[in-house]
Amino acid sequence: MAIVPDFASASRRHLDDAKMLNDCDRLPNADHLAGLAAECSIKEILIRGFGVNMSADGKPEGFGLHGHDLWTKVRRLHQGRSGPRFQSLLLSSPFNDWGIEQRYDDGASIQQSTVIVHLTAADKLSKMLSELEKTKRLP
Numbered sequence: 001m002a003i004v005p006d007f008a009s010a011s012r013r014h015l016d017d018a019k020m021l022n023d024c025d026r027l028p029n030a031d032h033l034a035g036l037a038a039e040c041s042i043k044e045i046l047i048r049g050f051g052v053n054m055s056a057d058g059k060p061e062g063f064g065l066h067g068h069d070l071w072t073k074v075r076r077l078h079q080g081r082s083g084p085r086f087q088s089l090l091l092s093s094p095f096n097d098w099g100i101e102q103r104y105d106d107g108a109s110i111q112q113s114t115v116i117v118h119l120t121a122a123d124k125l126s127k128m129l130s131e132l133e134k135t136k137r138l139p
Contacts, residue, residue: 005058007047008129011040015122027115028107034118035098039066041125042074045086048129049138050077066100083138086128094121 014037021030043060046052052060063073075090094117102110131139 003058005043005054007040007044008133011037011044011122011126011129014040015119015126018119018122022115022119027110027112028102028105031098031110031115031118032103034115034122035095035100035102038095038118038122038125039070041122041129042070044129045125045132045138046074046077048136049083049086049132050081071095081138085124085139089121089124089128092121094118 014033018030018033018037021027021033043063046060046063047054052063055061055064057064063070071090071093075093078087078090081087097114098118128139131137
């Protein structure tokens, strides 16, 4: 059975779990889920805010990327468009040091300060997505 992605719901679920894991000092998994939450928010923003179509494999067409690569491509797509808060967050590149492949490492290098940066950015993206869902405009 094929799964139809619901990036908005996945984003909220990952973010909620990341916050709980952070509160329990489970930093590697908190950080990993914060990155996934941000990624899901961005993919939903691409669909709702930029009109990017879903491909047959359930990804935004041309955006089957993760982490920093996704941010870089979205930043280029967003240039010259409205949405100043979204643009500001994209320019700050808070996930330069995050990668999907980190799910395989031992997690020893993940610091609380890094997790906070990633959680804060993921939370901002989640709020921007909620605003986009309500107003149909990118903040």
